[in-house]
Amino acid sequence: MRELWIPGIEEVDARRSVQEELHERASAAAREVFGPRVFIRGVIEVSNFCRENCHYCGMRRSNRQIERYRAAFDSLAELVLQDLPASITDINIQAGEDPVAAREIVVPLVELLSRSTTLGTSVCLGTLDIGLTRQLMTAGASVYIIKFETADPAIYTRLEAPGSLGERLAHIQWLASEGWSVSSGFIAGLPGQDSKDAVANLRLAASLPLGGCSVSPFIPGEATPLASSEGCELDLALNCMAALRLMRPGWVIPAVSALNIAGPGVGYRRGIRAGANLCTINLTPGSLRDEYLLYKRGRQIMTEEAVLSAIDAEGLSPAPTRLSEHYARTVFEPPSVKGA
Numbered sequence: 001m002r003e004l005w006i007p008g009i010e011e012v013d014a015r016r017s018v019q020e021e022l023h024e025r026a027s028a029a030a031r032e033v034f035g036p037r038v039f040i041r042g043v044i045e046v047s048n049f050c051r052e053n054c055h056y057c058g059m060r061r062s063n064r065q066i067e068r069y070r071a072a073f074d075s076l077a078e079l080v081l082q083d084l085p086a087s088i089t090d091i092n093i094q095a096g097e098d099p100v101a102a103r104e105i106v107v108p109l110v111e112l113l114s115r116s117t118t119l120g121t122s123v124c125l126g127t128l129d130i131g132l133t134r135q136l137m138t139a140g141a142s143v144y145i146i147k148f149e150t151a152d153p154a155i156y157t158r159l160e161a162p163g164s165l166g167e168r169l170a171h172i173q174w175l176a177s178e179g180w181s182v183s184s185g186f187i188a189g190l191p192g193q194d195s196k197d198a199v200a201n202l203r204l205a206a207s208l209p210l211g212g213c214s215v216s217p218f219i220p221g222e223a224t225p226l227a228s229s230e231g232c233e234l235d236l237a238l239n240c241m242a243a244l245r246l247m248r249p250g251w252v253i254p255a256v257s258a259l260n261i262a263g264p265g266v267g268y269r270r271g272i273r274a275g276a277n278l279c280t281i282n283l284t285p286g287s288l289r290d291e292y293l294l295y296k297r298g299r300q301i302m303t304e305e306a307v308l309s310a311i312d313a314e315g316l317s318p319a320p321t322r323l324s325e326h327y328a329r330t331v332f333e334p335p336s337v338k339g340a
């Protein structure tokens with residue numbers, strides 16, 4: 001069993017030259033595994049209905065200030081069959097936890113993608129029942145994205161994240177046992193959390209059967225119970241990303257668009273420099289996008305042009321390999337933790 005290096009407070013709190021060196025090592029680790037390539041996927045946000053009530057999310061069921069939508073299958077079918085940027089190898093289909101949309105829109109959309117394109121498909125749809133989850137796999141999806149959000153069970157419950165943390169982790173294990181490639185993620189800098197919590201998040205990620213993990217900087221969402229809280233410092237999110245990369249060099253680690261909210265104009269590119277190897281082009285039709293309100297209106301939309309110019313500026317180019325193929329080759333090694 002391979003000994004797994006686990007980052008500590010020094011990495012999470014690194015600043016100035018120590019931070020620079022940390023990010024350089026993370027970037028070198030990513031390039032060693034992936035070369036000068038970054039995976040590019042498209043995301044389609046099919047529904048903003050959600051039966052959950054997470055305090056950090058604008059789409060929580062108690063928010064009456066957004067207009068709810070479910071996209072029409074026909075317009076999405078037209079979108080994926082005609083208008084995709086050439087750099088995209090995979091589509092991520094995302095929604096609030098909305099079993100109706102999953103059943104009526106996502107399953108047929110995944111079937112269509114499998115039948116008519118060579119694109120890989122991932123889904124990010126929350127905790128669905130066994131039958132519906134299996135239908136998605138039968139339709140052709142192979143990657144399930146499901147975040148654990150925080151390693152602290154009390155904070156998880158206080159923030160009304162879905163179910164309990166224990167149930168979420170059990171669901172991740174179940175998805176992996178069903179043959180899904182699983183990617184998870186956590187929120188950095190939630191109110192009341194400190195560097196020790198960030199290390200706990202990294203440790204929990206390391207213990208799970210994942211092929212990838214995201215770090216989302218906490219952004220206080222409009223019309224949420226956390227609207228007046230402090231947002232996450234960009235450096236903390238970037239250090240967590242770099243630490244993840246060094247801990248798991250072969251993982252898929254996205255540069256999330258919220259990095260540009262935590263660090264306007266610089267966050268996204270610094271994320272790529274801290275070891276991210278996945279960029280996402282937003283394909284959601286413009287008429288719906290504003291209501292997919294994870295944080296606040298006017299979020300920065302990563303268009304094809306914005307993504308390609310960011311990776312080009314970092315000396316990188318789009319990977320020709322499908323993300324789903326890369327995930328399928330990732331073997332989970334349970335960690336024997338060094339320095340735990």
Ligand code: SF4
Pocket residue numbers: 050051052053054057058059060061095096097126162
């Ligand atoms: S984070 Fe996901 S599950 Fe929670 S309220 Fe938002 S869309 Fe729903």
